Amino acid sequence: MLKALIFDMDGTLVHSDPVHLEAFAEILAPEGIVIDEELYRSSIIGHTNEAIFAALLPHLPVEEHEAYADRKEAAFRRLAQALKPLDGLLDLLDWADARGIRIALVTNAPLLNATHILDVLGITDRFAIKITIDQVARGKPDPLPYLTALERLGIAADEAIAFEDSPSGMRAAKGAGLYSFGVLTGLSxxxxRAVGADDVIETFHDRALWQLLERRIAA
Structure with a gap:
């Protein structure tokens, strides 16, 4: 029986990657680092800020990595004022609400970013559970954030479906035992599929998603 839908945030609820790229480019330009699409996809998407800044600024101490991360997230919130939900998301949330299916968020983003994005999208109150990087000892690709969400929801992995757009997120969801859709906002x-997606969708209107949902609620 389907009891919950669990969503990543960036690239899943909203196509926010272009704004993240802009924020990273702005903050790292003084260091002479050019953030382009290739570098963003290979070294940033789906990674924690800790890992990103350690890789891009290995010559700096951890304290400065943290300061850069804080500045980058502040830049992102300043730039991310006009984002819209991914096509079909609101219909899916309405469908779940009407059937008593709970909605959860699992993101490597910090709480300030998650709060900002959900507010901008107008969907803050739709989420029963919100797991951000601040709340767990290890972020994705570790399955801990998803396992934490399942524990707080009080359900088993086979009672939920996850939605992810990055390799690290997909590995985390599959590591927690969840049936998982890959959302194709950034990757092919x-x-x-190579990192474990059970199926893929371009938007939340895709037929593959709705066919599975109907099967799961009929089970």
């Missing part, structure tokens, strides 16, 4: 279907 082949890329997402």
């Amino acid at each position: 279907a082949e890329d997402m």
